[in-house]
Amino acid sequence: xxxxQSLKANHIHAGYDKKIIIDGIDITIPNNKxxxxxxxxxxxxxxxxxTLARLIQPSVGEILLDGKKIxxxxxxxxxxxxxxxxxxxVVPEGxxxxxxxxxxxxxxxxxxxGLGKKDYEAVEEALEIMGITDLANRCVDELSGGQRQxxxxxxxxxxxxxxxxxxxxxxxxxxxxxxxxxxxxxDLNRKRGTTIVMVLxxxxxxxxxxxxxxxxxxxxxxxxxxxxxxxTEGLIKQVxxxxxxxxxxxxxxxxxxxxxxxxxxxxxxxxxxxx
Amino acid sequence: xxxxxxxxxxxxxxxRQRRFRWLTVTLLLALLTLVLxxxxxxxxxxxxxxxxxxxxxxxxxVQGATFAIGTLRLPRMLSGLLVGIAFxxxxxxxxxxxxxxxxxPDVIGITAGSSVGAMIxxxxxxxxxxxVSIVAVIxxxxxxxxxxALSKIGSFSxxxxxxxxxxxxxxxxxxxxxxxxxxxxxxxxxAYRWLSGSLNxxxxxxxxxxxxxxxxxxxxxxxxxRHLKILELGEQSAITLGVKTDLVRLLLVLSAVxxxxxxxxxxxxxxxxxxxxxxxxxxxxxxxxxxxFPAGLVGAILVLGADLIGQxxxxxxxxxxxxxxxxxxxYLLILLIRMNQRxxxx
Numbered sequence: 001x002x003x004x005q006s007l008k009a010n011h012i013h014a015g016y017d018k019k020i021i022i023d024g025i026d027i028t029i030p031n032n033k034x035x036x037x038x039x040x041x042x043x044x045x046x047x048x049x050x051t052l053a054r055l056i057q058p059s060v061g062e063i064l065l066d067g068k069k070i071x072x073x074x075x076x077x078x079x080x081x082x083x084x085x086x087x088x089x090v091v092p093e094g095x096x097x098x099x100x101x102x103x104x105x106x107x108x109x110x111x112x113x114g115l116g117k118k119d120y121e122a123v124e125e126a127l128e129i130m131g132i133t134d135l136a137n138r139c140v141d142e143l144s145g146g147q148r149q150x151x152x153x154x155x156x157x158x159x160x161x162x163x164x165x166x167x168x169x170x171x172x173x174x175x176x177x178x179x180x181x182x183x184x185x186x187d188l189n190r191k192r193g194t195t196i197v198m199v200l201x202x203x204x205x206x207x208x209x210x211x212x213x214x215x216x217x218x219x220x221x222x223x224x225x226x227x228x229x230x231x232t233e234g235l236i237k238q239v240x241x242x243x244x245x246x247x248x249x250x251x252x253x254x255x256x257x258x259x260x261x262x263x264x265x266x267x268x269x270x271x272x273x274x275x
Numbered sequence: 276x277x278x279x280x281x282x283x284x285x286x287x288x289x290x291r292q293r294r295f296r297w298l299t300v301t302l303l304l305a306l307l308t309l310v311l312x313x314x315x316x317x318x319x320x321x322x323x324x325x326x327x328x329x330x331x332x333x334x335x336x337v338q339g340a341t342f343a344i345g346t347l348r349l350p351r352m353l354s355g356l357l358v359g360i361a362f363x364x365x366x367x368x369x370x371x372x373x374x375x376x377x378x379x380p381d382v383i384g385i386t387a388g389s390s391v392g393a394m395i396x397x398x399x400x401x402x403x404x405x406x407v408s409i410v411a412v413i414x415x416x417x418x419x420x421x422x423x424a425l426s427k428i429g430s431f432s433x434x435x436x437x438x439x440x441x442x443x444x445x446x447x448x449x450x451x452x453x454x455x456x457x458x459x460x461x462x463x464x465x466a467y468r469w470l471s472g473s474l475n476x477x478x479x480x481x482x483x484x485x486x487x488x489x490x491x492x493x494x495x496x497x498x499x500x501r502h503l504k505i506l507e508l509g510e511q512s513a514i515t516l517g518v519k520t521d522l523v524r525l526l527l528v529l530s531a532v533x534x535x536x537x538x539x540x541x542x543x544x545x546x547x548x549x550x551x552x553x554x555x556x557x558x559x560x561x562x563x564x565x566x567x568f569p570a571g572l573v574g575a576i577l578v579l580g581a582d583l584i585g586q587x588x589x590x591x592x593x594x595x596x597x598x599x600x601x602x603x604x605x606y607l608l609i610l611l612i613r614m615n616q617r618x619x620x621x
Contacts, residue, residue: 046279050511053511053514053515055510055511055515055516056516074517074525075514075517075518075519076517077517078517079515079516080517082515083515084511084512084515085509085513086509086512089508089509089512090507090508090509090512090513092374092507092508092562093562094557094560094561094562095563096289096293096563097564098289098290099290099293099562099563100508102290103504103505103508103516104516106501106505106516106517107516107517109501111498115290120286120287120290123286124286124287127286134285136285136286136289137286137289159516159545167494197384213465218404233522
């Protein structure tokens, strides 16, 4: 295992064109932990992740990796430390799983040389961790959504970075695959000590799988801490403008939110009257 | 076939097999190219035996053969070979960058841009030779930038670029028609022959500059092949993997435009070669490895093969572009129908 490097955003502002989406955020990503960024749609969580991954240049502020500005680190060198799984990566038509995962080795290849022994080992290991060794020579086009997502994560693993950023890795997946992907990422974090930062939509799965949560609202960081510390009715109201009850997740013991809408909120009252 | 595929579970074995396939197919393509090259030297009004051809190539003076082979057939074959490679590599580069088989320079107006430049030189300014090539390259680059600039209005997308390109192509074709209408009758047949893509009247003088352009820009395209394969995964993945996406794309597009424009200026726009070569090469060598070099070979095979057919298969001789056009048009239709069925857009 390599020594982990620390990733930090120093008072960044960022956005597209002239629209500011991130409005002054300072964060330090905890090393060797799983962090989840939560927030309502268009709050800037995906933009924050992309800025951390150097896909977007902050207009003000800097992203620092071990105290060095990432804009000054050579791209290939940075790609060996910091990886990202984008929300909708493009599958080239007809490519096999092994070839796609092998592309994760690009940062390690010299200009003219192809894949070498070390690269094959990295690919094999990544396929094994994701449990898709059997699929190695299949076409990615033929795979199911859940399998495909594992292939992409395997590609990010073959990149062997200390830090892995994932933009909604469970979106569009059935609940079974969502849990499976989050379990695999947890394995990775526990076994390799990979620092994981992801954007997730599901607050309850976030609270269960995250060691640390960043809550964003309108481009600002409004709360951070362990799920037990920060997931409260007040925070959910503030972030999502949603009334809810927070109970204990019966499986994991983490905070679990139960939303309150306008209908079907009479369970307790009715049980009292009939009882 | 399917079950067999599933059985090969070993990752390394899979890599080895795919590399073996790439190498074998590429070698076979090279071999076929060579066979076509030799055939084009052997056949003609008079058929010469192989040893005569070799003697002529070695510089010996052979009655009749030296003229027929050295002055007529050799430049014809060499220009066919070089422009074929150039068209194939440029087409496949464009198609891969824009991730769309329709995005070939001869479909999205870049070839037409070069043609307009060359037509103006030939018909209006009465120029010939290197100047025509330079103007063709410049007008090709200008049209490429124009298409790019227009498709960047709002937000850029590959599909938009292709549609803009097709529109520009139509406009440029109108300009070409206008130039032809205004041209003196004496020039029109020559212009038509050029426009349909022909290897007639090729001269040795064309070859050195064509070769230099091909070596310089072809090398750039081949050297950046692996970067291009990463670009194929989408902008975000490419940046994440450490590719300087803007720089790589700029270098590749510039090289491809140079290749296509220069080749066009020599032989005229040989229909559909750039469009067909990439997809054929990918089908043959597989998707995993860079396919620019095999695509170049396929381009050469298409041009040389079509020239052979055009010269000898019929009672009348047809320019090479007519034959490739007949091959390419159905593929374009099939591609459009298939895209429509998949519910995809450009």
